[in-house]
Amino acid sequence: MSGPRYDRTKRQDQRLIGFECQACGWVSFPEEKRTCKRCGDAPAEMEEVQLQERGEIQTFVVQQYLPDDIETPQPVAIVDLPQEDGDGEPARAYGLLTETDLEEIDVGTEVVARFRELFSDGERPIDSFKFSVPREEKA
């Protein structure tokens, strides 16, 4: 359980790069795909797009029971990450929240992406993003 699995999408994981289907506008993240999950275009013409380091919570839960490696309570959300240039569709993905309480989040809350070490593969840290409510908005 290490090595290639994390290297395959390392660039996307660490730089928030998505891929937009030129037939229907769907954005793949983080996988670079040759088929479109929405319109079924195959082979699909996919163009690289930069996603913003922020997202909007579409829905969320706060988990109380998880394996010991994750602190609880752990809020986790489905977040939409808009494209950098503001055009097109956002990418939709799961996001773990950090330094965030249940009272601070709702459907529609904007969260910012924070670069973190998520876990170790036994030899090296695996880094990517978690999300939190912008600090200036914290009471």
Place this chain on the structure above:
Amino acid sequence: MTEPHVVGAGMIDFGELYEQSFDDLLESAYLSLLENVDKGVDPSDIDAAWYGTIDIANEGSSGSAVAHATGLFETPITRVENACATGSDAFRNAAQAVKAGDAEVALVIGAEKMTDSTEGLIASAALERLWRGRGVTMPAYFGMRATRHLEEYETTREQIAEISVKNHENGTKYPHAHQQFECSVEDVKESPTVSYPLNLYDCCPVTDGACAVLVTSEDRAREFTDDPIRVAGYGLASDTFQRGAPEALTNFPATRQASSQAYERAGLGPEDVDVAEVHDCFSITELITYEDLGFCEEGKGGQFVDEGHPHLDGDKPVNPSGGLLSKGHPIGATGVAQIAEIFEQLRGEAGAVQVDAPEVGLQHNIGIGRNATGAVSCVNIMERP
């Protein structure tokens, strides 16, 4: 081409069956089926078998597990795994083979040992993944739909809890149910939080179980019973919220697709369904499923249960057997047990949970896969011939 018919079912008591091995469960379901076929069935009559399990206990991942438990070594046995739709898809595959005329008498058997795994399903929260469901357990996946449904529609927390109350009440009248207790809306809301907004009594228990049913061609059905039940239609579909559809945040488009296929094959619609066994792994799942199966309008699932339609004495009884919430959810066995219940309901043999003279019954599962990024749904429709 022939019409597949269900001619027998063998259900066992679901529960924490620590003392029973995986083989024991398979044997029990198989022997129960042999015993319960009206005119009897000889093992040599069985042409082929479909076996549903996700094999959580790591005890019998291939068809040979069923051969060992039944003695059917010369018979083709296919293992089906399709998340929580495993049992229903095993049934669907058997029905297809019978319909095609390739098998005349098919065994469908599902089993799961959920209590043999120390870490349980919590372990499915893919820890070493970045975006594919890291930290997402099953209550989280379904709870996300609850959060959004409460936000988007006039659904209330109490309406969601009411489903658990209804199903636990039904479960006390169903002999094979794992959790046999009644609870109130307040009890549900005051039970420990598992994954906000869902509490313990919104969640199905961790349950061992197995179930078997027998599917035959139309020509052979009356060899086994004078009261066979026809398989009228089936459907199977997948989806993911990652496709970006807004309805995938509150509901399950996979259920809409699978049920549309099944309704079309059967030449029936949601208005024709007299009784249903649907996937209520969590209370919210059943509420959403009312909408996805077309029993009520989108967003009106809360109102639907509030008005009493899916209650045992309502006009659209759902989960008379107590559902997964009360009966339990031994994954590979779940769909097969739902089929067994619909079979009994349509034959008027459902005892204390019998609904009033049903002609058409629907069975439904929705499962999650691909590290909680994918959804898969299977729907089977049965009717009195």
